[in-house]
Amino acid sequence: MSSAELTRVSNFQKEAEAYLPGGVAGSGRFNPSLGYSLFLKRAEGPRLYDLDGKEYIDFNLSHGACFLGHGHxxxxxxxxxxxxxxxxxxxxxxxxxxxxxxxxxxxxxxxxxxxxxxxxxxxxxxxxxxxxxxxxxxxxxxxxxxxxxxxxxxxxxxxxxxxxxxxxxxxxxxxxxxxxxxxxxxxxxxxxxxxxxxxxxxxxxxxxxxxxxxxxxxxxxxxxxxxxxxxxxxxxxxxxxxxxxxxxxxxxxxxxxxxxxxxxxxxxxxxxxxxxxxxxxxxxxxxxxxxxxxxxxxxxxxxxxxxxxxxxxxxxxxxxxxxxxxTKTGFYDHIYAVADKLYSGLAGLFEGAGVPARVQGLGARFGIHFGFTEEVKTYGDTLKHDGQMATAFLRACANRGVYFHSYGRIAAGHHGFSASHTLEDIDEALNRIESALGDMRRGETI
Ligand SMILES: Cc1ncc(COP(=O)(O)O)c(C=O)c1O
The missing domain is CATH 3.40.640.10 (Type I PLP-dependent aspartate aminotransferase-like (Major domain))
Incomplete structure (x- = not known):
């Protein structure tokens, strides 16, 4: 998202704030890492389209509700x-x-x-x-x-x-x-x-x-x-x-x-x-x-x-x-194939970029623990979560058209994919995320 586009989205946020506390119907809509909530025109399958027509591959899925994908x-x-x-x-x-x-x-x-x-x-x-x-x-x-x-x-x-x-x-x-x-x-x-x-x-x-x-x-x-x-x-x-x-x-x-x-x-x-x-x-x-x-x-x-x-x-x-x-035959074969590709792909990208981040996924939802390379086994472990790095990553990803929601700086929160995410969607998402990590490295995160 260019600065001009970001300004337009922020303007919607500002207008909504006049009528809704924080500009939102529920506080979880607000994305603290981005500083605004996504105002959508429509959503389909694994993709979101905001009011500016910008397209995102979605790894939030309505806080996990849209497990089959949007508009199934x-x-x-x-x-x-x-x-x-x-x-x-x-x-x-x-x-x-x-x-x-x-x-x-x-x-x-x-x-x-x-x-x-x-x-x-x-x-x-x-x-x-x-x-x-x-x-x-x-x-x-x-x-x-x-x-x-x-x-x-x-x-x-x-x-x-x-x-x-x-x-x-x-x-x-x-x-x-x-x-x-x-x-x-x-x-x-x-x-x-x-x-x-x-x-x-x-x-x-x-x-x-x-x-x-x-x-x-x-x-x-x-x-x-x-x-x-x-x-x-x-x-x-x-x-x-x-x-x-x-x-x-x-x-x-x-x-x-x-x-x-x-x-x-x-x-x-x-x-x-x-x-x-x-x-x-x-x-x-x-x-x-x-x-x-x-x-x-x-x-x-x-x-x-x-x-x-x-x-x-x-x-x-x-x-x-x-x-x-x-309960259709093969439903979970697809879920696990996507999970394998996404979680190993993400872990590989972080390693390649030298970003300490642990991807922990089970089935169709996952967390990304920034500041970790070892397994996060307890809630106590999450206290070392690097909120600043998480914020930079989420912003860089949004900029490149990959949406991760944020639940604040203090914990990894949760992300996920839907049954409508194809292996090709995951390839595309990983390519975009690789570009986002490059932006982060060059300090081009907005
Ligand atoms: C484990 C768990 N329990 C309860 C809730 C609350 O559900 P709702 O937002 O539908 O009230 C959530 C919401 O995220 C949740 O993740």
């Missing part, structure tokens, strides 16, 4: 079917139970299913269910794991940005103003993959902990992965202490395969939340899990869950169409 024909057709029926919310159709049955067939923990509209709503419901089921109040989460924006979970998704003692609780940090400090008494945070810290916390307060919630693949912190023994350890500890184990698969769902993160590890939680990729950009969230917990939902049980838009027909039809695509 099967999703479009599904939306049209919903339009023909009458854009229904607040009524049931034959299609909701059909979607639920598909989810139950695909996802190990799913014995029953509830529908909502966002990941935030989904994690909120799982916690309410866990509290009602166990009769306990506290929730344990992990440092660096993000579970949406409701008050109960807005702790330590990033902070503190200081090293923590292994084997200990992490000091609580509310990630937003406006969260009552009284809620602190209901939250415990420990480092992920630290068995001692978790065991100690459960030994001390297990009789008060209703739920352990985690991202089974910690994509939000740049794709940090656990292993089966650790996941089994948590599973077992939760079961022995009457604690509901919740996998927040809002971002991990379907990235590694049709059975999600839980299928990847072969470890089954009590409840899970699936969102984003499930309906390819149409708002939908699915809470699924054990029948004895799920039947606590109203109108059978007394855990109140409902909403005007829960299971609205557009979302249901989009999700059915999306899952039909995901």
């Amino acid at each position: 024909p099967a999703i479009r057709k599904a939306i049209e079917e919903a339009l023909d029926i009458g854009v229904l919310s607040g009524y049931e159709t034959e299609y909701t139970a059909d979607l639920a049955k598909t989810v139950i067939d695909m996802i190990p923990c799913a014995e029953m299913v509830r529908l909502g509209n966002s990941g935030t709503e989904g994690t909120m419901l799982t916690l309410r269910l866990a509290r009602a089921f166990t009769g306990k109040k506290k929730m344990l989460k992990f440092w660096g794991h993000f579970h949406g924006l409701h008050d109960y979970v807005m702790y330590n998704a990033h902070a503190p940005q200081t090293p923590q003692k292994p084997g200990e609780l992490v000091p609580l940090v509310r990630e937003s103003a406006g969260i009552p400090e009284e809620l602190d008494s209901l939250v415990l945070v420990v480092p992920w993959k630290d068995e001692e810290a978790l065991e100690k916390a459960v030994r001390a307060e297990g009789d008060q902990i209703a739920a352990i919630i985690m991202e089974p693949i910690n994509y939000n912190s740049g794709c940090i992965v656990a292993d089966k023994p650790y996941m089994e350890f948590v599973r077992d500890l939760a079961a022995r202490n009457n604690i509901v184990l919740i996998y927040d698969e809002v971002l991990s769902a379907f990235r590694t395969g049709p059975s999600c993160g839980q299928g990847y590890y072969g470890v089954t939680p009590d409840l899970c939340v699936i969102s984003k990729a499930v309906a390819n950009g149409i708002p939908a969230a699915i809470v699924a899990g054990r029948k004895d917990i799920m039947v606590m939902n109203t109108p059978i049980g007394d855990v109140l869950h409902s909403g005007t838009y829960c299971g609205n027909l557009v979302s249901v039809m989009a999700a059915r169409a999306c899952l039909a695509e995901i």
Whole structure:
């Protein structure tokens, strides 16, 4: 993007700021590395076109929602079917139970299913269910794991940005103003993959902990992965202490395969939340899990869950169409072929350019950890992330027509590709990124 073009895009940002705080509908739209949010004219497959007509190969995909690619024909057709029926919310159709049955067939923990509209709503419901089921109040989460924006979970998704003692609780940090400090008494945070810290916390307060919630693949912190023994350890500890184990698969769902993160590890939680990729950009969230917990939902049980838009027909039809695509033969062969080419290609480019950056990918999403060449194994490791280098890279890439979103300077964040990215698209993206790295080297980053 030339300086003149950048100025035009910035002007849209400025105009929007007069009417919208920060010029955006939600703060995650703003790209802090670029200093503006992308204002799009349209998007198709793996490509975005901004208001100036500039084209980008997209590695954000609506924060991971558009797993099939933008404007996918099967999703479009599904939306049209919903339009023909009458854009229904607040009524049931034959299609909701059909979607639920598909989810139950695909996802190990799913014995029953509830529908909502966002990941935030989904994690909120799982916690309410866990509290009602166990009769306990506290929730344990992990440092660096993000579970949406409701008050109960807005702790330590990033902070503190200081090293923590292994084997200990992490000091609580509310990630937003406006969260009552009284809620602190209901939250415990420990480092992920630290068995001692978790065991100690459960030994001390297990009789008060209703739920352990985690991202089974910690994509939000740049794709940090656990292993089966650790996941089994948590599973077992939760079961022995009457604690509901919740996998927040809002971002991990379907990235590694049709059975999600839980299928990847072969470890089954009590409840899970699936969102984003499930309906390819149409708002939908699915809470699924054990029948004895799920039947606590109203109108059978007394855990109140409902909403005007829960299971609205557009979302249901989009999700059915999306899952039909995901389960087609060869779908994941393509995902893994693209993953191999992209992740090894990127790593090769960084090495060739002498840029210390670790590409960590699993399935269709990945992180780029600047300042690292070794594997980033814990959230604590990410504290050494070189935010300045990340910003220079993201700006240089945007300039050359490759879009990576930024979630701030403090962590790697998450990137990804869609099923619509072809191997040729990846070749083209890698060529553009190579040019971007050349620009960075010459100090030509804007
Ligand atoms: C793991 C995880 N949980 C929950 C959420 C919140 O989902 P939503 O933005 O749909 O409310 C997100 C969003 O990025 C997420 O990545």
